[in-house]
Amino acid sequence: MAITVRVDIVSADHAVMGGEATFVVVPTKMGELGITPRHTQLLSELKAGEVRVTDAKGVVSLFFVSGGVIEVQPHAITILADSALREEDARALEMIEEEARLKALESRIEIGTRETDYFRLRGAVEAEERLKWIEGIRGSARHSSQ
Amino acid sequence: MAGTKEIRTQIKSIQNTRKITKAMEMVAASKMRKAQENMQATRPYLDKIRVVISNLSKAHPEYVHPFMVERTVKRVGLILVTTDRGLCGGLNVNLFRHVLRTMQGWSESNVEIDVCAIGSKGVAFVKRGAFNPVAEITGLGDRPRFVKVQGAVKTLLDSFEAGKLDEVWVARNEFVNSMTQKPNLVRVLPITPEAVTAQQHHWDYIYEPESKDVLDLLLKRFVAASVHQATVENVACEMSARRIAMKNATDNAGDLIGSLKLKYNKARQAAITQEIAEIVSGAAAVG
Numbered sequence: 001m002a003i004t005v006r007v008d009i010v011s012a013d014h015a016v017m018g019g020e021a022t023f024v025v026v027p028t029k030m031g032e033l034g035i036t037p038r039h040t041q042l043l044s045e046l047k048a049g050e051v052r053v054t055d056a057k058g059v060v061s062l063f064f065v066s067g068g069v070i071e072v073q074p075h076a077i078t079i080l081a082d083s084a085l086r087e088e089d090a091r092a093l094e095m096i097e098e099e100a101r102l103k104a105l106e107s108r109i110e111i112g113t114r115e116t117d118y119f120r121l122r123g124a125v126e127a128e129e130r131l132k133w134i135e136g137i138r139g140s141a142r143h144s145s146q
Numbered sequence: 147m148a149g150t151k152e153i154r155t156q157i158k159s160i161q162n163t164r165k166i167t168k169a170m171e172m173v174a175a176s177k178m179r180k181a182q183e184n185m186q187a188t189r190p191y192l193d194k195i196r197v198v199i200s201n202l203s204k205a206h207p208e209y210v211h212p213f214m215v216e217r218t219v220k221r222v223g224l225i226l227v228t229t230d231r232g233l234c235g236g237l238n239v240n241l242f243r244h245v246l247r248t249m250q251g252w253s254e255s256n257v258e259i260d261v262c263a264i265g266s267k268g269v270a271f272v273k274r275g276a277f278n279p280v281a282e283i284t285g286l287g288d289r290p291r292f293v294k295v296q297g298a299v300k301t302l303l304d305s306f307e308a309g310k311l312d313e314v315w316v317a318r319n320e321f322v323n324s325m326t327q328k329p330n331l332v333r334v335l336p337i338t339p340e341a342v343t344a345q346q347h348h349w350d351y352i353y354e355p356e357s358k359d360v361l362d363l364l365l366k367r368f369v370a371a372s373v374h375q376a377t378v379e380n381v382a383c384e385m386s387a388r389r390i391a392m393k394n395a396t397d398n399a400g401d402l403i404g405s406l407k408l409k410y411n412k413a414r415q416a417a418i419t420q421e422i423a424e425i426v427s428g429a430a431a432v433g
Contacts, residue, residue, distance in 0.1 A: 015190035044354040
């Protein structure tokens with residue numbers, strides 16, 4: 001049996017996944033990072049992007065995280081995401097609604113550059129990344145079906 | 147017939163009130179279920195982040211973040227989590243009473259207090275008292291968003307970092323079960339994970355990009371997550387407290403209506419008896 005590592009992905013409002021994996025790729029501030037089981041302890045900042053988790057059977061599941069922190073211990077990986085989205089959930093989302101959400105966020109940014117707007121700005125950037133990611137996985141699904 | 151009409155209108159109005167309280171009870175009951183689910187859903191994040199922080203305390207970091215250092219207390223920040231609406235029994239009042247007791251202790255030892263109020267009731271409370279309000283959030287709704295909480299918490303975090311505050315506390319209601327809510331105060335800053343007992347072998351994390359940046363982010367998230375959890379839990383408390391309060395109100399209205407009906411019937415009966423007596427005595431006089 002392949003060596004596995006426990007992976008937990010939690011976002012601020014719910015637990016997204018928990019399970020064993022043989023390989024995990026996360027988007028850190030410094031670039032993409034691939035982690036195999038028994039990796040040394042690591043704490044890193046995540047940026048908005050795709051998390052790929054390969055399980056013992058070799059099946060890859062995709063997630064989108066909008067930033068957060070990852071903690072790696074030799075036998076456990078914890079991804080503390082600000083918000084996270086599963087691939088299957090992303091496919092079920094209505095594209096138009098997502099676009100409208102992004103527009104709404106962008107329109108609110110212009111109000112000013114006060115400190116509180118930092119969160120809005122970041123939210124909009126993350127929403128844009130998210131939209132791109134959703135488009136991306138849908139695009140690849142179309143290719144494979146052809 | 148004196149009084150019967152008045153009693154009848156009184157019964158009517160209490161019946162209407164009962165309808166309203168009954169409806170509120172049912173609304174609160176369904177919202178309570180959702181709020182409880184919500185509370186369960188946000189818990190994993192806080193649990194995991196707590197695990198990471200306790201791991202962190204076992205490591206031997208080269209850099210100690212200011213959030214983890216104890217200082218002599220001269221000024222504290224208090225985050226007061228309350229509801230936006232009333233009609234939820236003694237939920238807020240109990241919390242205020244609890245908080246005031248602690249505040250008194252602080253004042254006696256010359257500790258100044260900055261208050262960040264979450265929820266309209268808390269904002270009103272802070273305005274009534276002679277406290278120093280620094281931030282307020284209202285209208286979080288039934289599903290408080292993490293980002294909204296982050297914004298308000300940031301002001302307190304910044305003053306803690308700048309050394310203006312030496313401790314930050316959260317006052318909120320703890321959801322024991324749907325019948326019981328317990329007001330309590332917990333300290334969120336500085337963060338002191340349980341003391342490490344056995345000295346493990348020396349190890350430290352690899353930090354990317356910098357230990358300071360990562361720790362900063364992690365600890366700030368932790369505080370925000372704690373406050374967020376408190377607000378989510380408070381919604382569950384609010385809904386269960388309101389359900390109980392409205393149930394009691396509905397029951398009381400029922401009792402009132404019962405006793406008024408009895409009074410009404412007695413008055414009606416008395417009027418009829420009197421009328422009969424008048425007729426009978428009238429007939430007797432004629433005959």
